[in-house]
Amino acid sequence: MPAPISEIETVTQPKLSLVGLTKQYAAGLPPAVDHLDMEVGEGHLVALLGPSGCGKTTTLRMVAGLMDPTSGSILVDGQDVTNTPVHKRGMGMVFQSYALFPHMNVAENVAFGLQMRGKKKSQQTTSVAEALDMVQLGHLSKRQVRELSGGQQQRIALARALVVEPTVLLLDEPLSNLDAKLRETMRTEIRSIQQRTKATTLFVTHDQDEALDMADRIAVMNGGLIEQFGSPVDIYEQPRTRFVANFIGRANILRVTVGERNGAVSDRQFRYAVEVDGLGSYEAVGESGLENSIRHILIRPHRLRVEHASTPGANGVVGRIESFSYTGDALTYRARVGGTLLSAELFTSNEGIIPQGSDARLAWRADDALILPEMVE
Amino acid sequence: MSVDTQSFTAVEAAQHPAGRGPQEKRTASRNRVTYWALLVPGLLGLLVSFVFPLVYMIRMAFNEGEGNGIVRQTFTFSTIAKPLLDPYYWKVTYDTFAMGLTVAVLCVLVSYPIALFLVRTTSKWKGLLLALALAPLLTSAVVRTYGWMVILGYDGLINSTLVDAGLIARPLQLTNNMTGVIIGLVEIFMPYAILAMISGFGRVNSQLEEAASSLGASKARVFTRITLPLSLPGVVTAFLLVFVLSISTFITPRLLGGGVVQVLATEIYDQTTGLLNWPFAAALSVILLLLFGAIIFAYQGVIKKLGVN
Numbered sequence: 001m002p003a004p005i006s007e008i009e010t011v012t013q014p015k016l017s018l019v020g021l022t023k024q025y026a027a028g029l030p031p032a033v034d035h036l037d038m039e040v041g042e043g044h045l046v047a048l049l050g051p052s053g054c055g056k057t058t059t060l061r062m063v064a065g066l067m068d069p070t071s072g073s074i075l076v077d078g079q080d081v082t083n084t085p086v087h088k089r090g091m092g093m094v095f096q097s098y099a100l101f102p103h104m105n106v107a108e109n110v111a112f113g114l115q116m117r118g119k120k121k122s123q124q125t126t127s128v129a130e131a132l133d134m135v136q137l138g139h140l141s142k143r144q145v146r147e148l149s150g151g152q153q154q155r156i157a158l159a160r161a162l163v164v165e166p167t168v169l170l171l172d173e174p175l176s177n178l179d180a181k182l183r184e185t186m187r188t189e190i191r192s193i194q195q196r197t198k199a200t201t202l203f204v205t206h207d208q209d210e211a212l213d214m215a216d217r218i219a220v221m222n223g224g225l226i227e228q229f230g231s232p233v234d235i236y237e238q239p240r241t242r243f244v245a246n247f248i249g250r251a252n253i254l255r256v257t258v259g260e261r262n263g264a265v266s267d268r269q270f271r272y273a274v275e276v277d278g279l280g281s282y283e284a285v286g287e288s289g290l291e292n293s294i295r296h297i298l299i300r301p302h303r304l305r306v307e308h309a310s311t312p313g314a315n316g317v318v319g320r321i322e323s324f325s326y327t328g329d330a331l332t333y334r335a336r337v338g339g340t341l342l343s344a345e346l347f348t349s350n351e352g353i354i355p356q357g358s359d360a361r362l363a364w365r366a367d368d369a370l371i372l373p374e375m376v377e
Numbered sequence: 378m379s380v381d382t383q384s385f386t387a388v389e390a391a392q393h394p395a396g397r398g399p400q401e402k403r404t405a406s407r408n409r410v411t412y413w414a415l416l417v418p419g420l421l422g423l424l425v426s427f428v429f430p431l432v433y434m435i436r437m438a439f440n441e442g443e444g445n446g447i448v449r450q451t452f453t454f455s456t457i458a459k460p461l462l463d464p465y466y467w468k469v470t471y472d473t474f475a476m477g478l479t480v481a482v483l484c485v486l487v488s489y490p491i492a493l494f495l496v497r498t499t500s501k502w503k504g505l506l507l508a509l510a511l512a513p514l515l516t517s518a519v520v521r522t523y524g525w526m527v528i529l530g531y532d533g534l535i536n537s538t539l540v541d542a543g544l545i546a547r548p549l550q551l552t553n554n555m556t557g558v559i560i561g562l563v564e565i566f567m568p569y570a571i572l573a574m575i576s577g578f579g580r581v582n583s584q585l586e587e588a589a590s591s592l593g594a595s596k597a598r599v600f601t602r603i604t605l606p607l608s609l610p611g612v613v614t615a616f617l618l619v620f621v622l623s624i625s626t627f628i629t630p631r632l633l634g635g636g637v638v639q640v641l642a643t644e645i646y647d648q649t650t651g652l653l654n655w656p657f658a659a660a661l662s663v664i665l666l667l668l669f670g671a672i673i674f675a676y677q678g679v680i681k682k683l684g685v686n
Contacts, residue, residue, distance in 0.1 A: 066587050087590045099588035102580055103606045103683075112602075116593035164592065 013078055014039035015200040016063070016168050021072035023058050023224075032058045034224035035072065040168075040217075043198040045191070047211035050221035051247070056204045057172060059221075063202060064170050065089045076167050087116070092161030092199075093170040096177065098153045100145045106132070106156055107141040113164035131163035132156075134193060151182045158190065162197055169199040175210060187213055208248050212236065220244045241374040245298045252299045252342045254279075258290050258371060265367060272371060278338045282315050286371030294376045303368035304344035306333050309359040316363030317342075321356050335362055438663045442656035457660040466644075470664060473640040476555065477624040480562040484570045484619045485612055487563065492574035492615075493608065496581060507575075511568045518565050522632045525561040526552055529633070553635030561633045562623050569622065570615040577611025609683050617676045621669060641665045 021036040033055040040046045048056040061067040063074055065086030073082040081089055092113075100109050107128050114124045132138040135155035140148065148156065154174060161169060174190065175183045191214045194201050205211055211218045212232040219229045220243070228235060228244045239245040242253055259273035265285050274284045274297060284297045309318050319337035331353065332345045342362055354360050438457050441449040460466035495507050513521065528534045529551035536548035551557050581604060589603045590596070627642035634643070641661055648658035 064587075064591055066591070085590075086587075087593050087595050089591075090593070091591060093588065093591040095584055095588060097584060099582075099584045101585060101589070101603060112589065112594075113592035116589075116598065160592070170591075 012042060014075075015042040015044075015077060016040040016202065017075040017078075018059070018063070019073045019075065021059065021062060021074065022070045023055070023062060023067065024070045031055075031070070031224050033062070033069075036224075036226060038219055038226065038229060040200055040202060042200055044216040045194050045201040045203055045214060046217045046219060047203045047205055047215035048219050048221055049205055049208060049211040049247075051206060054221040055224040056206075056221050060170055060172055060202060060204045063168070064091055064093050090164070090166055091168045091170055092164055092166030094154075094157045094161050094172065094174045096173040098157040098177075100148075100153055100156055100160070102145050104145070105141070106137070106143050106145065106148070109145065109156060110141075110160045110163055113160065117164065127163050131159040134162070134196075135159045135189075150178055151186060154178065154186060155189075158193065162193070162199060166199065169194070169201040171201060171203045173204055173206070175205070175207070183210075190214065212248070220247060222247075238370070239298060239372060242296050242372055245296075245372060250301050250343065250345070252301060252304070253296050253372075254299070254340060255376060256284070256295055256297050256371070258284075258286070258293050258295050261288075261291055271366060274369075274371065276317075279317050279340075282369065283366035284369035284371050285367055287373055290371055290373070296372045296374070296376060298370045298372055299342075299364050299368060301332065301343045301345040303364055304342065305363045306335075306344050306346060306354065307361045307363060308354070309361050311361050311363075315366050315369070316361045318359055318361050321354055321358055321360055323356060324353060326353065333360070335360060337362065434659050434662055437656050437659035440656040440659075442654040444652045444654045446653040446655070448655055456656045457663060459657065460661055460664060466661070466664075469639050469641055469644055470668070472555075472638075473624050473642070473665075474668065476559065476562075476630070476638075476640060477620045479559055480566065480623040481616045481620040483559065484563045484566050485574075485616050488567050488570035488574060488615065489608075489612065491567075492571045492578065492611065493581070493604070495571070496575055496578045497583060510571050513565070514568045518626070519628055519632075521565055522561055522629045525557070525564070525633060529557050529560060552633055553637050555634070555638055557633040557635075558630045558638050561629045562626070565629060566619045566622055570619050573615035573618045574608070574611035577614045578608050580607040580610070582607070610680060613676060613679050613683070617672060620672060624665065624668060641668075 016039070018036050018038045021033055021038075022031055023033040024031040036055075036059060038046075048059060050056050058067065062069045065081070065084065069082065073080050075081065076089075101112065104112070110128045110131050111124045114127055119127070128141070129138060132141055135158055137152060137155055137159070140152065140156075145153065145156075154177075158174070171190070175186055178186060187210060194214075203211075203215065212235075215232060217229060218232055218235045220227045220235060222243050228240050230238070235244060236248050239248065245251045245253060254276050256274040256276050259275060259281075262271045262273055262283065264270050268287060269285050270288055270290075271283055271285050272290060273281060274295075275281050276297075286295070305316075307316075317337045319335035319342060322334050322336050322341065324331060324333045326348070329348060330345060331348045332343055333354070334341055334343050336342075344362055437448075439452050439454070441451055441453055441456055443449070460470075491510055495503065495510060498506070500506070526533075530536070531548050531552070533551070535551065536545075539545045540548060551560070585603055585607070586599050589599045594602060624640070625642055627640075627646045630638050630640050631643050631646070634640075641664065645658045645661045645665070648654045648661065
C-alpha cells in the first residue's frame, strides 16, 4: 500500500529515491524485494524494519551497490546511480559484523576511505582525529582492531563510514551484536551523531524499539513489500495492516463487521458502529469509506481497562481471566472472551489483582479501537 | 611442524586455568596426568621413528666412511667438512636452493587463484571442485612424474603438437634438465599448496572486501589492500611447504632430470644406495636439515610480523 508522502519530502527533492526497486534471486522464486518505492529526505534517518527474510537487507545492499537490482532504479539527489559501481557511489556503510580491517589499526581503518579518495596525508590525519573524537575514541587510534570491545568496534565502523562524508549512510543491523545495555547507549549515540552530521541514513533493523526510538520515518517491510511508510507515531498509532499492528508493539486484533458511520472524530477520523464477531456491538474509529465491510480492529493492551465484572460500561466485554503476569510496575492479564484471547496491560496500583478464573470486564474508549483499513477477505 | 606446536599449545591452554579449591586442584592434577598419558603413545612413536633416527643420522655424519658400506666409528669433522670445502657441493646446494625457490614461487602463483576461488565460491559444486583440485594426490608422485616424461619428452605431447603446428622447427629440450624438473614439481605440489593456502585464508572475508569497496576502493585496490594482505599467512605457509617438499624430493629430479640434474636429495640417494657411503650421505642430510631450519626460522619471523595468532 503506497504511503502518503510527507509534506517535507514533497517540498524539497528527496536525497535518496527508490523507484520500483526489485530483486529476484532466481526465476520462479518470489522476489525478495518487490517493486519498492521510497523517498528519503535530506538528513532523515529512515528505518527499514521487518522480520528476517522480509527483504530489508537486500534493499540496503542494492542501495549500497553491493547487489544489482533485477529492475527498478536508485536515485541520489535526482541522479540515477543504479549502474554506478559500489566504489563510486560515495555511500558509507556500517556492517552488522562491523567489518573492520584486521590488518590495520584503528586510525588506518578510519583513514582507508580518505586514502581511496586520494586525500592529502595531513588532511587524512585531521579528518581521522575529528572522526575519532566524534565517537569519543580518539585515545584508541593506535590500537589494533582485535583489542577493541564490540561497542568500540561499532563506533570505529561508524567513524570510518562517516569520515568520508557519505551521500547516504547505510547501517545494516549495527546494534544486533551488542548486549542489551550497550545497545541502548549506542542507539542514542548513533542518533545524536546522525543528527549532528545531518547524514541521510538508511537503517536496517528487526527491532521495533530501535526503529521507533531512532527513526524519522519507518518503512515496515514484509515479504519484499513495504507494508507501511510513515513516522514512528503514525506507524504505532495508525497501522494500516494487521501485520504492522502486530509487528509494532503488542496488539489485540478482533475481526469485526463495520456498520454505519456515526460521526467524525477529526477531519480524517470517523466513528463507526462495529459488530465484533460473537461479542456484540461497539464503536470504533477509522478512516473514511469503511462502512459495511469486514475489517479488523486493533486495541493496544495498555488501552484496555480491567474492571470487576459488575462495573457497567458501554465499550467493554466480559471475559474470564486465564492468567496474569506481574512484573512489579506492570500487570498483564490474559482474558478469554468467547473464542478470543485478549491481553490487557496496566500499571499496578493498590486495587489488587483479579484472581485467575474469575470474570472481569475489559473496557476501552471507542477512540482507542482502530479499524485497520486493510481488507479482510 | 605446525601440527606439533599446535598440539602443545592446546595442552598448555587446557592445563592453564585450573581453579583454586582443593577439589579443583585434585581434578587439575588428575587432568594433567590424563593429558600426559594420552600423549605417551604419540611421543613414543615420535621417539622411535623420528628422534632416534635423527640422532643416529647426525652421529653418523661424524663417522668416517669409505664407501661400500664401510663405516669407521670415530668422531671427526672431516666428513661434514668435505662438502663444505668442495665447490661441487656448493653448486649442488645452490641448485637445490634455487630449484626449491623457483618451484615454490611458481607453485604458489598458479595455486593462489584456485585456492582463492575455492575459499570464496558459494557454488553448490564447491565440494566437488575441491575434491578435483586435490584428486592428483590419489596418484603417487612417481606415476605423475612418468606422466610428465611422456608429455614433456622429445616426441612428447607438447613437442609433437608444437612441431605439427609449425610453431617450432625442432623439439624443445623439456626433459633431462632443470626445466622439466621444475614443471613436474610445480604440478605435483599444487594440491599441497592449494590445501595449505585454503587453511591459511581464514581471515579472507567477503564482507571486508565489500566494506573496502563501499569506502571507494576499486577491485584492484580491494585486492592489493585487503585480499592479498589477509591471504598472506596462507601464501607463506604454502610457500614454505612446497619449498621444503621440493628440496627434499629425489624422485622427480632423478626421473625428469635424467641424471643431469643433481640436487642434495639425489646426491644423498646416490651416496646411500649407490656408493654406500653412509657417513657422507648423513653429512649431506645434515646440510639439508640446516637449510630446512633456516627456512622455518625465517617463516616464524614472517608469520609473527603478519600478526597472525
